[in-house]
Amino acid sequence: MTDSSLTPAYARELDLLQQELATHNPTDVLQFCANYFNSKLELQRCHLWQQEAKAQAAGINLFPAVSVNSSNAASRLLSSLTKQPSFKSPFSDNDPHANHHDDPLGGAPAPGSAITAAEPNAPDSSANLFKSYNVGKTSAKHVQDAPDPNDPTTETGSSKNTSSSAFSSFSNKAASGFKFAPKFPIAFNANRRTSVSAETINPNIFKSSDWKPPVNDLTPEQREELAGNLASNFLFRQLDANSKKTVVAALTKKLFAKDSEIIKQGDEGDYFYIIESGTVDFYVNGTMVSSAGEGASFGELALMYNSPRAATVVATSNVTCWALDRSTFRHIILEGTFNRRLMYEDFLKDVPILKVLSNTERSKLADALSSEIFHKGDQIVKEGQQGENFYFIESGNCNVIKEGEGVVAKLGKGDYFGELALLNDKPRAATVEAVDNVIVATLGKSGFSRLLGPAVEVLKQQDPTAH
Ligand SMILES: Nc1ncnc2c1ncn2[C@@H]1O[C@@H]2COP(=O)(O)O[C@H]2[C@H]1O
Numbered sequence: 001m002t003d004s005s006l007t008p009a010y011a012r013e014l015d016l017l018q019q020e021l022a023t024h025n026p027t028d029v030l031q032f033c034a035n036y037f038n039s040k041l042e043l044q045r046c047h048l049w050q051q052e053a054k055a056q057a058a059g060i061n062l063f064p065a066v067s068v069n070s071s072n073a074a075s076r077l078l079s080s081l082t083k084q085p086s087f088k089s090p091f092s093d094n095d096p097h098a099n100h101h102d103d104p105l106g107g108a109p110a111p112g113s114a115i116t117a118a119e120p121n122a123p124d125s126s127a128n129l130f131k132s133y134n135v136g137k138t139s140a141k142h143v144q145d146a147p148d149p150n151d152p153t154t155e156t157g158s159s160k161n162t163s164s165s166a167f168s169s170f171s172n173k174a175a176s177g178f179k180f181a182p183k184f185p186i187a188f189n190a191n192r193r194t195s196v197s198a199e200t201i202n203p204n205i206f207k208s209s210d211w212k213p214p215v216n217d218l219t220p221e222q223r224e225e226l227a228g229n230l231a232s233n234f235l236f237r238q239l240d241a242n243s244k245k246t247v248v249a250a251l252t253k254k255l256f257a258k259d260s261e262i263i264k265q266g267d268e269g270d271y272f273y274i275i276e277s278g279t280v281d282f283y284v285n286g287t288m289v290s291s292a293g294e295g296a297s298f299g300e301l302a303l304m305y306n307s308p309r310a311a312t313v314v315a316t317s318n319v320t321c322w323a324l325d326r327s328t329f330r331h332i333i334l335e336g337t338f339n340r341r342l343m344y345e346d347f348l349k350d351v352p353i354l355k356v357l358s359n360t361e362r363s364k365l366a367d368a369l370s371s372e373i374f375h376k377g378d379q380i381v382k383e384g385q386q387g388e389n390f391y392f393i394e395s396g397n398c399n400v401i402k403e404g405e406g407v408v409a410k411l412g413k414g415d416y417f418g419e420l421a422l423l424n425d426k427p428r429a430a431t432v433e434a435v436d437n438v439i440v441a442t443l444g445k446s447g448f449s450r451l452l453g454p455a456v457e458v459l460k461q462q463d464p465t466a467h
């Protein structure tokens with residue numbers, strides 16, 4: 001409830017802000033409010049300038065030039081403000097993607113070669129595909145994240161409703177290791193603009209009050225099961241409960257025939273895909289760079305960074321995917337990613353071993369982290385066990401304990417651990433125990449090798465067991 005003595009416009013703004021705060025429950029309230037008002041301001045100004053452009057086209061000058069005395073600072077400022085829109089974000093001075101923000105949430109680009117479940121007879125687009133990509137001739141393919149050596153998929157393509165057997169086949173297999181595809185794959189950025197700024201993925205700029213997410217026809221039970229399978233996904237897990245529901249309800253099933261092109265490098269991004277069954281190969285500039293199978297995901301880069309598709313994705317068997325449309329992706333997923341990125345970037349810039357990373361590298365790392373909390377006495381890693389994650393301590397203290405030796409090191413905020421098992425492919429060299437409540441930012445094995453870049457060399461040099 002707002003104070004009745006406030007002007008109605010002011011009270012309305014406060015009410016709206018309160019609603020946003022209640023919906024998003026942000027960790028960093030000040031930053032959230034700053035983003036919120038900044039994006040509103042940008043939208044308002046954007047409308048203003050659009051109106052002016054329209055009026056100008058119709059021969060009407062809405063804002064006649066102000067005659068200024070250039071020696072007067074205030075007048076010069078006024079003059080510069082009336083000349084061009086100034087949509088400066090507090091987060092980014094140089095956003096090379098900025099001119100791609102004009103229609104981020106608008107209608108999705110023309111769909112590619114997807115055969116949707118509703119269009120079972122859509123033509124197979126594979127005809128000329130393999131001339132340039134050598135699929136079938138490749139040797140030594142490796143399947144990322146969730147290999148599927150048996151590829152039991154058969155094309156059904158007949159029902160708009162989710163077949164419960166297909167659904168459970170996905171969920172059962174995915175349950176044993178569901179992971180999304182690597183966030184920043186090898187050769188990511190090949191052929192594309194490289195700089196990534198926070199503003200590039202700031203979804204607040206694109207908020208539109210009349211946006212309605214699509215709703216699929218899964219049953220509540222199927223949605224719940226699907227949500228469970230997505231739980232460990234790096235994009236999905238950061239969302240609040242409402243956003244998760246929206247995403248699960250917005251996913252649509254798409255079927256692709258073996259050999260068809262799901263995504264074409266250079267195209268505009270329309271969907272983000274999660275593979276329910278089947279396998280795909282990724283090609284960058286005609287060269288196969290990797291493969292993925294059940295539970296993996298792809299197609300996030302173009303949507304996250306508003307850039308052309310960075311790779312061509314070809315179905316190497318009949319493939320069933322869950323697809324999330326561009327608008328929902330940007331509205332929901334990106335919003336969480338953006339807030340999380342801001343939060344982690346702030347922390348990561350104070351982590352000593354990451355000083356060697358560029359801002360862009362740090363942003364990418366931030367996107368791949370997730371937080372976990374441990375309580376006094378919890379063993380975060382156990383000596384002798386296999387290592388899956390690398391950890392940064394966001395807050396709290398830990399003891400490093402070795403059997404027969406006791407406490408060999410003490411770690412606190414900004415320290416890291418868990419690198420030895422990943423670097424040397426050996427069991428954990430020590431147990432790391434929480435001394436009090438500890439929050440860690442974890443990075444999975446694949447992110448560790450892909451996203452730490454030059455910091456890996458620093459980690460090797462600082463091996464605590466070296467002497
Ligand atoms: N080496 C790679 N380079 C670029 N994209 C890749 C690579 N490997 C897998 N991909 C995926 O292929 C997708 C193609 O579309 P996007 O660029 O939207 O997102 C891309 C990634 O999800």
Ligand SMILES: Nc1ncnc2c1ncn2[C@@H]1O[C@@H]2COP(=O)(O)O[C@H]2[C@H]1O
Pocket residue numbers: 381387400402408409416417418419420421422427428429430431432464465
């Ligand atoms: N003296 C030490 N011996 C072994 N591990 C240590 C020591 N000091 C800190 N550690 C950390 O404890 C972690 C235990 O898991 P890892 O072996 O993966 O990586 C180890 C290091 O990050």
